[in-house]
Amino acid sequence: MILDTHTHFYDTRRDEHYWPPEEAPFPNVCLPEVYREALGSAPVTGTVIVEASPQLVDNHWILSLCDEDDFLVGFVGNLAHDQENFEAHLRELAAHPKYVGIRRGKESFEHMDQIRLLKELDLELDILADAETFAKIPAAIDELGEIRVVINHIGMHPVGNGLEADWVASMEAVKEYPSVYCKVSAMLELYDGNDISNPAEYLEMLDFLWENFGEDRLVFGTNWPVCSPHGSLETIYTIVNTYFAAKGDTAREKFFYKNAVKAYKLQGLE
Template identity: 30%
Template structure:
């Protein structure tokens, strides 16, 4: 079964300008991450294509990633970084969307940005509508308990927006009864929106100094998200190389592979590649990559 990894990061620590992430003092992550290194880790597990997700707020790094991917046909697209609320957003969007590998942007609680505050900004909402009209996808980052209400505001403002919620398994739901009820009601409403997808990524957790590799440890959380969003709107994403924080690529892949293959081949195919075509509208670049 072919696999499309919808979430990896690319960067080169040896560039003259350096990188904004990861930090130099992170011995696990501060190593150049390019497609050649990724292929060696991923291809043994059946990965035939990957989507890069931004890890830099620098405008020209959108172009740097596109230039890197041009020579690497395992890369089927990028989710870039543009600030939707800025006056130059429309110009920058038009510039990068001319490249068919530019599939959308990510905006969330990172790079000093406050997603919750932005959803009340008319300029931000105008940018969201422009992104949706362009047929591109919005990824969100670093989810918190306010996320469901904020995303509902976005989807109401731009009903045609394709939205991907990154790393939802890492979110700890609110503990208070009222907040928990509101969060779950919002999540259920998002679950009824056919344009909202969830990356079942960053599944592994560190507990008491160790990272469990047994799928049973994660089953309740995975069952809950699968129950809300269903088989048609879940996506595989490794979060490589950030995933090395928890475990090697094979272990990260192994947990979700065991969980989804247990549901049968048809469901596993949706998770591992079919749904990614609907979420991102990527196009095959070589014969090994599946056609929808």
């Protein structure tokens, strides 16, 4: 079993379409069948969708896709912090068994009442942000108690030219918090070098993440279709599989499957 914990599905033909913008170099329609075709030989068996749109209607639309397809094992929604009747809407969405969390950015910890609600509803928090935001995670957990947090896209750090001190410090700060995970995703988009498909180019980043998060707190994601202008899903799979297969069968299974089940509390999966 291999779970891709970061895909975006949308249909620009919908009247309510919000993301991606028209100028984005992605297909106009990205639905499960398009993703399955794009996989090629990459042996992905299910995916967790991450919503890029803060519109309430898009959260419900994705859940309708989840109802139709068992390949879609979970959905990280996206509700704007100023959404009218935020609590009522989140409670309604959380009642769906595949609604597993919400995604936030730099404003993640500016609305702690909403983070408390996530904890109450047993939802996780995906964070797409920077070192300054990640550095706030320990204080939030110390205040609220254990909340599940998934740092998106290897903490948004470029790959291939060393590691910045502020970023290193922020990632090391969460090392002792077992409910904080890091998603190994968007590495092609973040790559800064001349040999993008060479697994050796990613060793410095992957070694650092392994040292800090270990075999129990790293999860696999592709960031499809945002990754598509940079390389294939097969390339992404080959890069990470080369690394984690060398760590042994147990570590590989955790990275590709078991850690995702735990981080997102995916129902019906073990």
